[in-house]
Amino acid sequence: MSNILTRAATIASAALLATTGTLAGAAQASALPRTPTCHVADLDLAVGDPDGAAGSLYYPILFTNTSTHTCALRGYPGVSVVDVRHRQIGTSAIRTGEAVETVSVVPSETVTAVMRTNSPGVASCRPTATYVKVYPPNSFQAEQIPYQLRVCGAFEISPVQASE
Secondary structure, eight states: HHHHHHHHHHHHHHHHHHHHHHHHHHHHHHHHOOBOOOGGGGGGEEOOOOOEEETTEEEEEEEOOOSSOEEEOOOOEEEEEEEETSSSOSOOOOOOOOOOOOEEEEEEEEEEEEEEEETTTOOBBBBOOEEEEEEEETTTTOEEEEEOOOBBBBBOOOOOOEEE
16 A cells, blocks of 8 residues: 555656646746737838849838837738739739748848749739738738839749848
């Protein structure tokens, strides 16, 4: 009988240590500072000047932190083009497949994601868009940026990256 009590005491002690260790670990993890995600309200979004190369046009989407705090962006923005009535033209941009990293954006700093499409004449084109609709990564709120963009053939988006 004492063997059973010894085992029970050992199991109870192990459970107590495991629970105490887990709770201490959880307290330590929650004490670490965490940079909040950038939201549309924290950002000024714009489309930069295009750059052309080998039958492609590259358009940077600029995410400028207009808040008073550092925030973070991680991953791909959602991007589509819309007409004057705010209806989507064709499919949304597809992800390039590049690795993502968390980018901390201090106040007044700008980071970018890059849209790519083919040059006109290389592939068939959609009607010219009136707006580029952008969802920042991990956001359910979009901003429609006034910008005349003609998507031809491929329509891709890179993940957000620190500006060089």
